[in-house]
Amino acid sequence: MxxxxxxxxxxxxxxxxxxxxxxxxxxxxxxxxxxxxxxxxxxxxxxxxxxxxxxxxxxxxxxxxxxxxxxxxxxxxxxxxxxxxxxxxxxxxxxxxxxxxxxxxxxDPVGTDTVTRHIDKYVLNNQGPLFFLSCFGLAVGLALLYYYGEGNLSGTSPFLGFSALGLGSGASEVLLACKEDASRIQ
Missing domain, CATH: 1.10.533.10 (Death Domain, Fas)
Structure with missing residues (x-):
């Protein structure tokens, strides 16, 4: 004091x-x-x-x-x-x-709002919970495909091609690359 x-x-x-x-x-x-x-x-x-x-x-x-x-x-x-x-x-x-x-x-030494400053500090993105759930679901789906395909994605080639249609450019490039690799293996 x-x-x-x-x-x-x-x-x-x-x-x-x-x-x-x-x-x-x-x-x-x-x-x-x-x-x-x-x-x-x-x-x-x-x-x-x-x-x-x-x-x-x-x-x-x-x-x-x-x-x-x-x-x-x-x-x-x-x-x-x-x-x-x-x-x-x-x-x-x-x-x-x-x-x-x-x-x-x-x-609050400069007169700013400390509550918003602390909230902004911990927000990783502003997409919301639905975005997180969709990304998590995509990752789980790919993991299941890989696991049940026993390490190769050869049987999932048609699925990967159609999955890439609704995604952004980065995700679709990854899925198309997996599809090409799967088709080369066959």
Whole structure:
């Protein structure tokens, strides 16, 4: 998450989202406060933790006060809040406005549509499934003719000649060459 903006600036931009997010419920806020208090007592003392865990104050108010308090404490406090948020509520963490905008910047740096770019990357041809099935059927048919002809195509000469009529120039040349070879063998 370390980018051009520091965690302090990111927390300022994410504060409104966090305070209005319904997934930031009382239990989650308490877990975040406890983590900051137990692991980083220099960020959140016992007295401050009790204040932010007071259930007589609405969760939204306690969360807003916690965010302001962390911003006053500095960059490291904001960073540890984000770390705790990622641990306890990764869905909220990954939907933060600063995270979403950063993913868009990295995924689409020039403003093009990444979905079409990825689709175009994997399309081998634009003929469709019917084209694939016809090519596959032709290959299977030729393999069967070769297999049942026991390695030579002598008995299939008339079939190969008529098969070449409806095909493109490359395929018809191959079939006609096979027909000529079969007629030479006879």
């Amino acid at each position: 370390a980018g051009s903006d520091g965690y302090h600036e990111q927390l300022q931009r994410d504060s409104q989202f966090l305070c209005s997010e319904p997934k930031m419920h009382t239990e989650l806020v308490d877990r975040l406060v406890l983590q900051l208090n137990r692991i980083y007592p220099q960020i959140l003392t016992d007295k401050e933790a009790q204040r932010f865990r007071n259930l007589s104050v609405p969760t939204e108010v306690r969360l807003a006060e916690l965010l302001v308090h962390l911003q006053r404490k500095g960059e490291e406090a904001c960073h540890e809040f984000y770390r705790g948020l990622q641990i306890h509520a990764d869905e909220v963490y990954f939907n933060l406005p600063t995270r979403v905008s950063r993913r868009r910047e990295h995924a």
